[in-house]
Amino acid sequence: MTVSVKAPTSTTGSIQLNGSDVLTIDSSGITLATGKDLTLSSTALDASASGIYLGGTASANLLDDYEEGTWTPTLSGTSTAGSATYTTQLGGYVKIGKQVIAQCFIHLSGTHTGTGACKVSLPFVASSSSVGYGGATVTYKSNWVGNGPDFMQGEAGVDFGYLRYDNNTTMADLNLATATTTNTTVMLIINYQAA
């Protein structure tokens, strides 16, 4: 096996293996030959300025964001936002491109003072297009009064979703004024597209 540097010209140069180009540098950038992989053994690829194209070079192929983090989920009412004392407010998210996958754990120590339908906050504003309508699955609930939440319906263009329950053939909003009490708890797995 012989690695060599091909004599560069004013416009191009390359690194060769056994006489064949492996890495070429020219005015368009750096190109790896077909069949050659780029391996980063102990460092990360920094594409923070523009992202990475996967599967094509259209804007729909550009992965330009990845982020992991936390947020503080809250409940509020649509008529009166209200407030509550929270024993637990845990929220974590992963954002891959526009897609947000989040989970949260909310535990109230007492009754929420909000009125109207029950909103839960999100870490990012949802897309204003119809594809922004994400949602959430309730993975745990306890100590709700009457109908507790069965799911969260996403809403386009805002930073919250609605906790709702399955009313047989349709769905219905929780009435926050009467829905909570001591130790009301909900856990959600949330999935939607960000603006």
Add this chain to the structure above:
Amino acid sequence: MAIEKTKTIDKIEVVGDYKHIHVRERTDIVEDGKVISTTYHRWVIAPNQDHSNEHADVQAMCQQFHTQEVKDAYATFLAEQQALELANV
């Protein structure tokens, strides 16, 4: 060996039709001047939301983008949503 934790507001973005403000707080664990760990915490400020306790830079963004026109448009949007939601309560 000195280890310290620093928190900074490292990203403030204006997002969507109603100029929601995305705020990202970065927490770095720094050992002898080298960042050894970073975590993010996020929140969103809607046009109708109090921002008086936010970082000065965030307040400035809210004041710039949450104009009365934007607040009114968002209030109208929420009222329309609320009417639909309350019909289901």
